[in-house]
Amino acid sequence: MFEHMEMIFILAIPVACIAWTVTKEEVFREIREFCVDKSSNCKKLYQRKFFYLFTCEYCFSHYVTILILLMTRYTLIYPDWRGYILAGFSIVWIANVYMSLYNLIRIDLKKQKIITQKEEKDLPS
Template sequence: MNLIEQLAWLFLLPLPIACVTWTVTHEEVFREPREFCARRCKNGKSLIERKFFYLFTCEYCFSHYITVLFIFLTHYKLLLTDWRGYLLAGFAVIWIANVYMSLFALLRQSIKLEKAEAEKVEKEVERK
């Protein structure tokens, strides 16, 4: 794989990783399992149990495991062709996936703010 292909993979592979990670750790469809994990994380009897269940509530932590899965499925390596290429790819992809999730969070926050402001203006107009 040449450098251009590697860079394309570097910026495209984090997209589904960020999507899966965000969906599991934030969206309504996984609310009940996430709440279960949050309870087990807070009330677990052992350190291992608490840390294991924490992984499903933290997007940064969960993105590591999703990245390992995707790199295993795609055999993506960055710059080097041996095991070090997997290591470099893993950390680079995790970082970019988390940048994508941060940008998405900012976008959602901005949209919610604009929506709240619009609703406030609509209520003021209705009162007049």
């Protein structure tokens, strides 16, 4: 029953990578800013929610997970629709743990860089 359980941790990696890149990285900044504007200013609720999906890594990870599940046909525990549901929510959860860890590492690296720059600036010439 649990023969391919480790796959869930592997499938969560591209989900986390894609969701983070689209919602946080500079390469998609202009598109994201457009979506932020639309998610605030569209008159219809469904339009605001659609554009919001591209600004929130948690929300976007659900849609990336659906694509990954369609591509891989991965199921968890059950070989039918229940397995897709369990796999989907599990992958989203693991992907968001990965993204949280990545964010903590980035914050720590930025903090260390700032401290190092301050210390170098304060050194006597």
